[in-house]
């Protein structure tokens with residue numbers, strides 16, 4: 457069983473600092489009976505700030521920090537001295553982190569750049585001291601403003617990995633194997649479905665020192681949108697990819713059908729996913745005979761360019777890289793804007809909280825579920841790795 461430190465979901469309770477109170481004070485000095493008001497202003501409470509950090513890859517460092525508080529502003533003092541500003545609480549997050557309201561699921565913010573600061577919760581303003589309120593008719597105001605209260609909020613941070621190419625396919629389609637062949641990543645590979653339980657990233661080096669990033673996500677099955685298999689929550693990791701690489705094994709009886717099932721699952725998750733550039737790789741071609749190839753050609757979808765590959769023999773891999781690079785170079789694929797739909801808190805909590813502790817148990821449940829309705833024999837590898 458794969459142990460993972462890949463945390464892509466955390467829920468945190470945040471509270472900003474409250475503003476310090478303004479001071480009500482009168483100047484006092486020897487031989488100066490009425491020194492006048494001199495109460496200073498209170499300091500601002502600390503903000504809660506999200507900051508992008510390109511050296512982080514997961515939200516692991518936040519997993520055990522369920523409460524984050526900024527400090528309060530100091531109170532104003534005599535002689536017009538200001539209170540100290542509260543200390544901001546900075547939450548460092550990997551690029552591609554999206555922040556939602558923890559109670560309503562509403563989208564709040566997204567961190568995309570290194571060093572980018574987003575103020576999630578503002579600290580309360582400090583109150584003004586009585587020095588501010590002196591006027592010609594009221595030269596000795598006996599009041600000062602209190603500081604503004606703190607604000608609090610539950611927030612959900614979700615990581616949506618930033619990769620160029622995302623792999624989409626049924627379990628056992630050979631996604632992880634492809635990633636292991638084109639990059640230095642070492643994902644787990646096995647001939648049973650749902651080997652990959654968390655997204656994996658690899659850097660694919662291309663000609664002339666160029667490279668791009670590829671994301672391997674867990675397999676998708678029909679009904680994933682309703683929670684079958686590992687569900688669709690991992691699809692958030694391909695939301696920002698420029699190109700989607702679909703993978704269907706050559707042994708599949710009907711390639712177009714499998715491809716369309718995958719497409720419709722993506723659409724159910726977020727229709728905008730279908731606006732991305734797509735390529736289709738027919739995998740495991742080393743085990744194809746003439747008849748299989750003929751059948752594959754017959755059932756090939758017509759609206760997508762395809763390439764026959766084999767991660768074992770290396771067939772078509774260079775061509776695939778060329779095709780991916782061409783798509784990545786296209787201007788229209790460069791800027792990836794996607795609207796982040798609000799999340800369904802109830803659904804996600806049942807999925808995500810369980811994922812950490814009961815992962816193993818769920819895995820077996822999924823397998824059982826799948827075995828009932830699936831003929832797995834056609835997905836078995838040919839055992840070259842034995």
Ligand SMILES: Nc1nc2c(ncn2[C@@H]2O[C@H](COP(=O)(O)OP(=O)(O)OP(=O)(O)O)[C@@H](O)[C@H]2O)c(=O)[nH]1
Pocket residue numbers: 625626627628629630631632633634644645646647648649650651652653673674675676739740741742743765766767768769836837838839840841
């Ligand atoms: N013959 C052959 N077998 C392959 C090829 N690529 C993958 N396999 C086998 O197919 C099986 C599944 O491969 P994986 O890479 O784990 O598949 P996956 O798509 O990542 O599967 P999940 O992580 O479960 O979604 C393994 O037994 C691989 O050895 C290939 O090009 N040729």
Ligand SMILES: [Mg+2]
Pocket residue numbers: 631632633643644645651652672
């Ligand atoms: Mg895999």
